[in-house]
Amino acid sequence: MDLSSITGVRGVSGLDSAERISSLTGALKKDGKVEGTLFDSFLNAAIDNIKTTNDYLSKAEDEKIKFALGQTENTHDLTIAMQKASAALQYTVSIRDKLMEAYKEIMQMQI
Secondary structure, eight states, X not given: OOGGGOOOOOSOOSOOXXXXXXXXXXXXXTXXXXXSSHHHHHHHHHHHHHHHHHHHXXXXXXXXXXXXXXXXXXXXXXXXXXXXXXXXXXXXXXXXXXXXXXXXXXXXXXX
């Protein structure tokens, strides 16, 4: 495969086409992070968003348990925690659905 025909890669100046492609792929490090330029930022942002969603869901569950056990009577905090968790989960599911849709469309392309 001739990589010299690939053009239009922006954001990495001063590199030839082969170096551009290798800099976009990245490599996994020991701590689970990805080292590279474009792919690592996308993957790390996605992982951070999933962690944030999990935190919101965990906090909402903790507030439900506190309220059920009578440790708190503050329904305001419970409602806020549940709304944050709901919005974050809906956003995460929406992004996942869009990514799956794009993946299916790419897989149906004929070469």
